[in-house]
Amino acid sequence: MNSRIAPTVLYQEVVERLRQRIYNYDLKPGEWIDEQALAESFGISRTPLREALKVLNSEGLVVLKPRRGCFVSEITEQDLDEIFPVMALLEGRCAYDAVRKAKPKDIKRLNEIHSRLEKYAAAGDIDRFYEQNYIFHEAVQKLAGNLWLQKTVGDLRKFLKLLRGRQLKLPGRLEASLKEHRLIMAAFHNQNPSAAEKIMHDHLIAQRMALAIYDTEEKQRGKSSFSGT
Amino acid sequence: MNSRIAPTVLYQEVVERLRQRIYNYDLKPGEWIDEQALAESFGISRTPLREALKVLNSEGLVVLKPRRGCFVSEITEQDLDEIFPVMALLEGRCAYDAVRKAKPKDIKRLNEIHSRLEKYAAAGDIDRFYEQNYIFHEAVQKLAGNLWLQKTVGDLRKFLKLLRGRQLKLPGRLEASLKEHRLIMAAFHNQNPSAAEKIMHDHLIAQRMALAIYDTEEKQRGKSSFSGT
DNA sequence: ATTCATAATTGATAATTATGAATTATCTCC
DNA sequence: GGAGATAATTCATAATTATCAATTATGAAT
Numbered sequence: 001m002n003s004r005i006a007p008t009v010l011y012q013e014v015v016e017r018l019r020q021r022i023y024n025y026d027l028k029p030g031e032w033i034d035e036q037a038l039a040e041s042f043g044i045s046r047t048p049l050r051e052a053l054k055v056l057n058s059e060g061l062v063v064l065k066p067r068r069g070c071f072v073s074e075i076t077e078q079d080l081d082e083i084f085p086v087m088a089l090l091e092g093r094c095a096y097d098a099v100r101k102a103k104p105k106d107i108k109r110l111n112e113i114h115s116r117l118e119k120y121a122a123a124g125d126i127d128r129f130y131e132q133n134y135i136f137h138e139a140v141q142k143l144a145g146n147l148w149l150q151k152t153v154g155d156l157r158k159f160l161k162l163l164r165g166r167q168l169k170l171p172g173r174l175e176a177s178l179k180e181h182r183l184i185m186a187a188f189h190n191q192n193p194s195a196a197e198k199i200m201h202d203h204l205i206a207q208r209m210a211l212a213i214y215d216t217e218e219k220q221r222g223k224s225s226f227s228g229t
Numbered sequence: 230m231n232s233r234i235a236p237t238v239l240y241q242e243v244v245e246r247l248r249q250r251i252y253n254y255d256l257k258p259g260e261w262i263d264e265q266a267l268a269e270s271f272g273i274s275r276t277p278l279r280e281a282l283k284v285l286n287s288e289g290l291v292v293l294k295p296r297r298g299c300f301v302s303e304i305t306e307q308d309l310d311e312i313f314p315v316m317a318l319l320e321g322r323c324a325y326d327a328v329r330k331a332k333p334k335d336i337k338r339l340n341e342i343h344s345r346l347e348k349y350a351a352a353g354d355i356d357r358f359y360e361q362n363y364i365f366h367e368a369v370q371k372l373a374g375n376l377w378l379q380k381t382v383g384d385l386r387k388f389l390k391l392l393r394g395r396q397l398k399l400p401g402r403l404e405a406s407l408k409e410h411r412l413i414m415a416a417f418h419n420q421n422p423s424a425a426e427k428i429m430h431d432h433l434i435a436q437r438m439a440l441a442i443y444d445t446e447e448k449q450r451g452k453s454s455f456s457g458t
Numbered sequence: 459a460t461t462c463a464t465a466a467t468t469g470a471t472a473a474t475t476a477t478g479a480a481t482t483a484t485c486t487c488c
Numbered sequence: 489g490g491a492g493a494t495a496a497t498t499c500a501t502a503a504t505t506a507t508c509a510a511t512t513a514t515g516a517a518t
Contacts, residue, residue, distance in 0.1 A: 009295045009469070011283070035501075045471045047276065050501090051283050054240070058287040066238045067478045067501055082377040086319070093318055148311040152381060238502070264468075274504050279469090296468060296511050 010044060014052035017042070022061050022072055023161050029074040033062065060159045075162045077215075083156055084208035090153045091137065092201035095184065098143035099193040106143055107188050113139060114185050121178045129174060130165035136181065140200075167210040170217075180206065239273060243281035246271070251290050251301055252390050258303040262291065289388045304391045306444075312385055313437035319382045320366065321430035324413065326373035328422040335372055336417050342368060343414050350407045358403060359394035365410065369429075396439040399446075409435065 021027045039049045053070050056062045063071050102110075113136045120129040141150050168174050180203040187196035250256045268278045282299050285291045292300050331339075342365045349358040370379050397403050409432040416425035 011469090046501095047470065047472095051280060054280050054283050055287055058284055068480095069501065079377065082375045085375070086322075086378050086381055089318060089322055090315070093315075146311045146314070148308065148385070149315050152315055152385065155384070156377070156381065240502090275468095276503065276505095298468065 009048075011048040011051040011055070014042065014044070014049055015055050018052060018056055019059075019061065019158075022056075023164065025164075027072050029072050029162065031072045033070040033072065035070070059155070061162070073159075073162065075159070079159075080208060080211060083160060084204055087153065087156055087160070088201045088204035090149065090156070091141070091204055092197040094141045094144040094146075094149060094153065095187070095200035096144075096193040096197035097146060097149075098140045099188055099191060099196040101145055102143055102188055110136065110139060110143075110185065110188060114181060117178060117181055121174055124174070126165070126168050126174060129177075130168055133165070133168075133177070133181075140184075163211070167207045167214060170210045170214040173210040173214075176206065176210075177203070238277075240277040240280040240284070243271065243273070243278055244284050247281060247285055248288075248290065248387075251285075252393065254393075256301050258301050258391065260301045262299040262301065264299070288384070290391070302388075302391065304388070308388075309437060309440060312389060313433055316382065316385055316389070317430045317433035319378065319385070320370070320433055321426040323370045323373040323375075323378060323382065324416070324429035325422040325426035326375060326378075327369045328417055328420060328425040330374055331372055331417055339365070339368060339372075339414065339417060343410060346407060346410055350403055353403070355394070355397050355403060358406075359397055362394070362397075362406070362410075369413075392440070396436045396443060399439045399443040402439040402443075405435065405439075406432070 018027070027033065033053070035046050035049060035053075039046045042049065053062060053064065057064045057070075061073055063073055065071065113132055116132045117129060117136065120132060141153055144150070168177065180199060183199045184196055184203070187193075187199060247256070256262065262282070264275055264278060264282075268275045271278065282291060282293065286293045286299075290302055292302055294300065342361055345361045346358060346365065349361060370382055373379070397406065409428060412428045413425055413432070416422075416428060
């Protein structure tokens with residue numbers, strides 16, 4: 001049944017599946033996680049599930065309240081205010097290093113990803129745009145060639161993924177995001193690390209602002225983005 | 230027997246104790262962790278111990294090899310080359326924000342910590358200097374008032390603590406470190422955030438360089454800093 | 459040196475007990 | 489009788505123990 005080459009352990013598998021469930025809002029923010037029911041639905045015992053929850057806890061995706069159980073994390077306005085500046089700083093540095101280290105074939109690959117961004121933006125396909133956008137940022141981070149920088153950004157991104165690219169839903173934001181990406185590509189072509197750093201930094205800050213506006217408008221429409229208690 | 234106020238769970242307690250054992254080189258880098266023996270020595274069962282190991286794994290302090298067991302992490306030159314620039318970036322930002330937000334009483338508190346640094350430096354007490362240095366940096370991070378920035382720096386620091394302030398052992402480094410701290414304090418007094426950012430950044434980079442020199446000299450003396458395989 | 463059998467260790471399950479928190483029910487006092 | 493405090497119940501998590509399967513390490517025999 002399990003025809004895998006790489007040695008895998010159950011709790012890792014569970015971590016992966018739970019992460020996806022959380023990102024998909026299959027498990028909703030604030031929701032209580034019923035260990036027993038979940039273990040049963042996965043067809044496993046509670047032990048590896050609990051091990052997985054400990055991992056997700058240190059990733060920030062769930063909160064463990066002693067003797068109370070496990071709850072899916074809720075992202076707050078304060079989280080956003082605090083994370084985005086850090087992300088902007090780190091991804092800015094990624095862009096800087098990436099431009100310095102990028103070889104022609106690397107830029108070619110970025111161009112390919114970017115062209116897909118252009119395509120999906122033109123088609124107004126937010127989901128695919130979000131996907132390619134994620135791939136683009138990951139590619140830049142990888143080019144920077146600093147594993148710890150990558151890990152640090154990645155850890156923050158894991159938490160931010162709770163948003164599922166909500167900012168792109170703001171009218172006009174997708175187009176603005178695309179323009180920013182064009183500027184980043186230009187910095188790669190001109191081999192201008194400092195420019196790339198600043199643009200990437202501002203790109204992240206712009207995302208935070210778009211989110212703030214989007215959430216405000218949502219609130220005015222009376223639809224809170226998360227389930228209130 | 231257990232007279233604790235704050236609600237604590239066993240695996241958290243174990244995480245704490247193991248962390249200390251690792252920082253103290255009681256458990257040495259690369260060393261295999263015998264679950265059974267360790268559980269016995271703690272007087273607990275394997276389950277909470279294994280949960281604790283999962284947490285330490287996501288902190289990077291131990292490495293879990295499927296079906297092989299758990300090993301204490303070894304910090305490499307590459308790790309240092311990659312982490313310090315990130316730390317420099319983040320702590321630089323901390324300093325920037327801290328100077329902007331610091332109130333007179335905050336600066337007074339920093340001054341108190343700094344004066345202890347002066348004292349221990351004069352006495353050549355490396356251990357106490359290391360301790361106060363850690364407290365100083367933590368205080369600056371706290372002043373920045375960004376919990377996620379704090380957490381991000383803290384996560385990296387957890388791993389770096391494997392070094393136990395090795396860089397301070399380099400002759401002259403303690404004095405240089407003190408001078409850098411004096412400049413930071415000056416930036417606080419002059420309310421110059423950008424200066425603080427740059428000094429703190431360079432302060433971290435200087436630490437990396439001191440480490441590199443120290444390790445090179447160690448190697449020449451034929452004493453590898455870590456146990457070879 | 460290779461193969462095979464054995465031992466040791468991790469990964470996982472299940473049953474069970476203990477503990478703490480929340481809810482429900484009860485009681486007292488006004 | 490009703491409000492608030494108190495006690496009992498309930499329920500899920502926390503932790504232990506025992507056990508088994510799977511896999512890796514080992515060591516002996518050829």
